[in-house]
Amino acid sequence: MHVDVFGLERWFAEYEHEADVMLAESGIRSLDASRFDLDPGKLGYVIPTNGDPEFRARVADRYDREADEVLFTCGTQEANFVTFLSLLSAGDHAVVVTPTYQALHAVPESLAEVTRVWLEPPEWELDVDAVADAIRPETQVIVLNNPNNPTGRYHSRETVEALYDLADDEDAYLLCDEVYRLLAEDPLPPVASMGDHGISTTSLTKAYGLAGTRFGWIAGPEEVVESAWQWKDYATISPSVFGQHVARQALGEQEADILTGNRDLATRNRERVADFLDEHGLDWYHPIGVNGFVTVPDGFADGTELCRAVVEEESVVLAPGEFFGYDDYFRIGFGRPADELETGLQRVGRVL
Ligand SMILES: Cc1ncc(COP(=O)(O)O)c(C=O)c1O
The missing domain is CATH 3.90.1150.10 (Aspartate Aminotransferase, domain 1)
Structure with missing residues (x-):
């Protein structure tokens, strides 16, 4: 590998x-740590290791999903990583919209076949037909990052829905890395709220200014989240107890x-x-x-x-x-x- x-x-x-x-x-x-309460109590693992169930239920609400359709991770990076591990193996195929953050194509490329579909400069438009042409019978996932790193392009609701429909038709998933989403004045609904074939990954890093919490999550269909959790057992086991404690405040009253x-x-x-x-x-x-x-x-x-x-x-x-x-x-x-x-x-x- x-x-x-x-x-x-x-x-x-x-x-x-x-x-x-x-x-x-x-x-x-x-942000400064001083704006948060920093005492999570005992410094053990987060139990259960996929994240506190009540807090997961609160996060899941944002996607019209249930607690078991959310897995807390160490940042978006781990969220994407364990999602790819759960979706892709040799013989599978992924379509990745690029340019994008390297992890979103390099990890799939190490696991399976990847077709990259390039945004069109200078407006960095996404050609939905090109994504449709790239899809094969072995395609498991279409990968999008919206808003996009590095271009800052925010693809429209219609475009994202068109990609979702392509994934749905092929019985594949649309995975959208939404780590920049809440920096938009008018954020689109997250992809995980669009239906059974939508997966969202995100974290507190980019929009909240809390990279050091290393706190993120996956929201999506239970079978994907469950399988991602199986991989997470071999990586970081649980999210950080500090991260979860600060996340409650950052996603709550603050x-x-x-x-x-x-x-x-x-x-x-x-x-x-x-x-x-x-x-x-x-x-x-x-x-x-x-x-x-x-x-x-x-x-x-x-x-x-x-x-x-x-x-x-x-x-x-x-x-x-x-x-x-x-x-x-x-x-x-x-x-x-x-x-x-x-x-x-x-x-x-x-x-x-
Ligand atoms: C699109 C994208 N996803 C994920 C990450 C990593 O974020 P996190 O700190 O949440 O792991 C980055 C960092 O630049 C990014 O640009």
Whole structure:
């Protein structure tokens, strides 16, 4: 079994620790732990290990599902990982809409055959017919990330429903990674609420600013959730008891305050980045969420050369487009506090 090196994670490993400003993070800035009660009581496993049943029932309500149709995980990453393990093995096939977060195609590629269907720049439109053409009798899952990393494209309800119908017709699943969904002002219904063939994965990382809780979940049909739980027994056993304790508060009494504050920050920062790109004659698709995919200007061989110059000369981390299959783009994350974003943009401006 082989899995490709996770290019973006290695890039972060090379530069993030030493750099002054991080403009390559795709989520909103992190919240302080001090706003939460941090005493979960005894530091054992979460029991039962798939997550507290009452809390799972509350999360399941968001999808019109039952408690046993939700599995708590260590972030979206584990949610996706154990879902892929439960759906795919040798001889199976998956269709993955790309560009996307590398884990969403690299893990399926290590388990089964994968056909990637590419979004169409510059608007990053999704061609539903191309997905239909890619489907085979062995297709188990269509994989979507909506809103999309790295482009910030939020595919419409009609498009997602069309993909769901394709999955339904083939007796396959539509798996949607919705980790950026609640950064949208007007979020679409989650895919797991669409019917028996819908699976949603998400976490507190990107929209809430709580990556360190490592708390996420899968919502979907019980047979998939049950099988994912079987794999999870061999990975992390249970979610973290701290993560679950903070998650109760973040998804409870604090939720409206957190999400409103985060969306406001995203809106203000997005406008600032749009102005900055205009000043420098750079193009992007006006994104949902807090990361955008930007064209590389003349004078740089590709996005990697530009990103290396920016980090080595000005200590600001950006993400090269090559990690998403587009050498002539770079990804900028603008979820940081406004003053940090400003410092970062001024430094990027000097290199440009
Ligand atoms: C689409 C997508 N899914 C999952 C993750 C990982 O998120 P988590 O911290 O919830 O594991 C990322 C991180 O960048 C992402 O972009």
